Amino acid sequence: MTKAAELAGSARLLLVDGVVHLDPAPAMFAAMLDGWATQQRARFLKADTIKARIDLVRRFAHFTGQYPWQWQAQEAEEFISHLRSGPRPVMVSTARGYQNGLRLFMEYVTDARYSWPAVCQEQFDAVPTQILHEWNTVAHASEYEGNPGRRPLTYDEVQSLLDAADARVEKIRARRRKGAAAAMRDATLLKTVYAFGLRRREAWGLDVVDLRRNPRAADYGACGALFVRFGKSSRGGQPKRRTVLTVPEMDWIVPVLQQWVSEARPLFSPGSHPALWVTERRGRLSWRGINEAFEQARNDAGLPEALDLHSLRHSYVTHLVEFGYPEKFVQDQVGHSYASTTAIYTGVSDEFRNRLVQQSLQRRHASLWESQK
Known part of the structure; x- marks a missing residue:
């Protein structure tokens, strides 16, 4: 069996024997966070994920004014209640994410293999205990718990969004100001996100x-x-x-991308930079820049603020379904591991559903007509 001292994140690896801190509580807490980060890195978790979790635990500690070996279930409940009652109440999915993060931290510091219960008992005569259980955490009762305003765009809304992005290019050119090339890049990017159903990170990482x-x-x-x-x-x-x-219904993207690569992208003088979306500084367009491109077009088109870049991916899934593509094909196109995830993204229109009803009625009437012959 693996010894505690051999585990990544063990207290014995982080606490130096014989060292006495003037204020041992914050030093112990800092060591716990360092150990948890080490344990997560050993699991190959992403740096952003680790940082977000560490920040959450620090935020919770600041809220309680206590240390992990002092926390009780009441503190966790009051923390979530506080977040729900603020000027911008957290969504259910966000609350669950916070609870899961805190629960994972408590699982780590209460695991005897990492020695934290033993060293806390020795120094503070108290041990950390799990504070989040099934009776005080959010139950996963619904597949989708995001903002209800976040939805697929209709065909007309997609057209309005893309038209607004193109119009911005023409406005800048008409005023003879700088930025027309960047506006064209943004318009091409949005069209690509929709035409291929991309996530933000997927669009960001594209190379020529x-x-x-x-x-x-x-x-x-x-x-x-x-x-x-x-x-x-x-x-x-x-x-x-x-x-x-590239599906035939989206083949309008072909000349758009061809023009971008052959005519517009060279205006940025990217040199050997591989990125498909480059900036005036010859670097890769940032995530923030991608978000801003969508927000600019959305506002120009007068669309609801609840719509975001990911709504274009929802639109792609919905429209492929309405075009009649099989569920498995749509699932593979967007990279979903499970068909149930693709189903969550789908929001077919009333027109499409009415068309299915009409087709069903026609088949039913045809079968009745044949039986009466």
Whole structure:
């Protein structure tokens, strides 16, 4: 069996024998956080995930004014209650995420293999205990718990959004101001996100070489498919890769991308930089820049503020379903591990559902007519 001192994040590896701190409580808490970060890095979790969890624990400690070996279930309940009652109450999914993060930390510091209960008992005559249980955490009762205003865009809304992005290019040119190339980049980016159903990180990580040919769609040239290298990863895993095929209903994206690569992108003088979306400083467009591109077009189009960049991905899934593509094809296109996830993204229109009803009625009437012959 593995000894406690051999485990990444063990108290025995972090606390130096014979060292006496003038204020031992904050030193112990800092060592716990360092140990937890080490344990998570050993599991190959992402740096951003680790930082967010550490920040959450610090935030909770500041709220309680106590240390982990003093925390009780009441503190956790009051923390979530406080977050719900503020001027901007947290969403259910956010509250669950906070509870899960705190529960994972408490699992770590209460695990005897890491020695924290023993050293806390020795120094403070108290031991940390789990404070989050099934009776004081959010139950996962619904598949989707996000903002109800976040939804797929209708065909008209997608058109309005993309038209607004194109109009911004023309406005800048008409005023003879700088920024027309950047506006064209933003418009092309938004069209690409929709035409291939991309996540923000997936769009951010695209390089020019990720534009691929599809032998079965030779007319599309180098834009017959898109090789996504920064797909959403599983816990501790590397980003997942997939190839997204250009579907005929979205083939309008082909000349758009061709023009961007051959005419507009060279205006940024990117040199050897591989990124598909480059900036005036010859760097890769940031996540924030991608968000701002969507927000600018959304506001110009007069669309609801609840809509965000990810809504375009929801729109892509919905529209592929309405085009009649099989569920498995849609699932593979967007890189979902489970069909149930794809179903959450789907929000078919009333027109589509009415069309299905009409088709069903026609089949029913036809069968009745045949039986009466």
